[in-house]
Amino acid sequence: MFKKIMIANRGEIAMRIIRCCQEMGIDTVLAVSEEDRDSLPAQFATETVCIGPARAAESYLNQPALITAAKASGCEAVHPGYGFLSENADFAQAVSENGLTYIGPSADMIRGMGDKQSARALMKKHGVPVVPGSDGILKDAAEARKVAEKVGYPVLVKATAGGGGRGMRTAFDSSEIEDAYREAQAEAEAAFGNGDLYLEKLIVHPHHIEVQILGDQNGHIVHLGERDCSMQRRNQKLIEEAPADILTKQQRADLCRAAVRAAKAVRYVSAGTVEFVLDHEGNFYFIEMNTRIQVEHSVTEMVTGIDLVKEQIRIASGQDLSFRQSDVKLRGHAIECRINAEDPARNFAPCPGPVPFVHMPGGFGVRVESALFSGCRISPYYDSMAAKIIVQAPGRLDAIRKMRMALEEMTVEGVTTNINFLYLLMFHHDYMLGNFDTSFLGTHTERILKWDRESRGKKK
Ligand code: ADP
Ligand code: ADP
Ligand code: MG
Secondary structure, rough: OOOOEEEEOOOHHHHHHHHHHHOOOOEEEEEEEEOOOOHHHHHOEEEEEEEEEOHHHHOOHHHHHHHHHHHHOOOOOEOOOOOOOOHHHHHHHHHHOOOEEEEOOOHHHHHHHHHHHHHHHHHHOOOOEOOOOOOOOOOHHHHHHHHHHHHHOOOOEEEEEEOOOOEEEEEEHHHHHHHHHHHHHOOOOOOOOOEEEEEEEEOOEEEEEEEEEEEEEOEEEEEEEHHHHHHEOOOOEEEEEEOOOOOOOOHHHHHHHHHHHHHHHHHEEEEEEEEEEEEOOOOOEEEEEOOOOOOHHHHHHHOOOOOHHHHHHHHHHHOOOOHHHOOOOOOOOOEEEEOEEEEEOOOEEEEEEEEEHOOOOOOEEEEEOOOOOEEEOOOOOOOOOOEEEEEOOOOOOHHHHHHHHHHHHHHEEEOOOOHHHHHHHOOOHHHHHHOOOHHHHHHHHHHHHHHHHHHHHHOO
C-alpha cells in the first residue's frame, strides 16, 4: 500500500480523501492554491504544498506544478478527486510517466470515454443501447439538420468533449437547428477548446439514472447499484438518491447488467459511472461514462456500506476488490442535497464571502461532507458547492423526513445559500410522490421561489 499520496483537489472531496487516507495509515500532501492555504483540508493534510495563485488555471489545473510538487514531496500516487484534472487523460499520462501512480483509470480509458461520441460508438458496438442519433462527429449544421430529420425532432446537439452540463443545445424543430449547432459549438470551443459536436434525439422528460462501477486491475468488475440524479438545474445535479425508486426489479437488473457490459468493454479499472437516460416507456439509453469518483458517490456508499474512495486507493495499489458482486447488498434509501453558496432569488448567482459561523446537522443516518468551518471564507474562484448532506433511512419518505430535519438544523451565516430552496423541495408533493424527472426543476423553480418569498414574508 502507498505510504504517501498527493491530493490534487480542494474542498469537500479533499477532506473526504484525507479522512480516508488517515484511516488507511497513508500520509497526504495537499496541493493548495494561494487562496486555499488556510482551508480546512490544508489544516488536516499531513503536508501542504502551494502550487500557484488562486486562479485554477494557474494552480489546480497546473499540471507541471502538481507533478513537480508530488515528486519533490515524495508521494507515490496522485488522487485527482472530481472536476479539475480528474478527467484529463494527459494529466493521468504525465503522472504515470513521472513514475507516480494515478488513482483512477488509465490515460487510454479516460481518453476513450472522454470523447463522448467515440464512447457512444464503442457502447453501440458492445450492445449497450445508446440514444438514436448521429454516427460520428457532425461535419456542419447541414449534416445536423439531415440527422435530426432522420431521428425526428426534438434533438440535442452535444459537444463530444462536454462536461458539467455545458456544450449542449436543444432544437425542437428545423427552425432551431442552426442556432443550436452554432451556440453549442461556440460554448464547447470556449469551455473545452474543442467544438466537435454530435447529435442525439432528445428524450423528453427522462430520468437520469446512473450505475456505479468498480473494477480492479485483475479484471474483476462489479456494480454497486444505481442512483437517480434527475433533480437537475440546467443539466447540473442538485439532489441525488439511491436506489432509483422508479425502476422495477427487472429494469434494475437489466440496467446494471448493461453498465457492467459497458465497463467490461473497456476493461475498466477504478471507480466509474455509466450514465443513462430512462424514457417514459421504461427504455434506457447510455449517454456517457464518467471516469472518476463523482460528487454523488456518497449515496451509494450509504446504501451499500462500501467505501468507494478506499476501494479506489486499494485498486490503484494493485489489490483486488475487497468484495464480490454477491456481497453487495443494498440497505434502505439514501438522499444527497448539494448545499451551494448561491442565491436562488438572483438566478442562483454564486455568493462567495466570509462565513463567521456554521453549524452542521448530525444524528442517526445523517452524514455531512464539507470543508466549511466557522470563520472560513467561501472563495469566488471555485465551484459554489459548499457542503453535501446525505441521509439514509429505511424508506424514501423516511429519508425525505430526515433530510428536512437536517436542512432545518444546518446553519451557514454570512453568505446566501440554497438551503431554504432545498428545504422547500423536500415538501413538494410531486417530489415526495416520486413524480419527478429531469424537467422538474425547470418547471417548478419559479413556484418554489414564490413559496420561499412568502414563507420569509410571514416570518418577518
Ligand atoms: P457529477 O456531479 O456527476 O460528479 P459534474 O459534471 O457535476 O459531475 O462534475 C463534478 C464537479 O466538477 C462539479 O463540481 C463541476 O463543477 C465540476 N466540473 C465538471 N465538469 C466541469 C467542466 N467542464 N468545467 C469546470 N468544472 C467542471
Ligand atoms: P455532461 O457530460 O455535461 O454530464 P451528459 O451527456 O451526461 O453531459 O448530459 C447531462 C444531462 O443532460 C443528463 O443528465 C440529462 O439530464 C441530459 N441529457 C443528456 N442527453 C440527453 C438526451 N439525449 N435526452 C434527454 N436528456 C439528455
Ligand atoms: Mg453527465
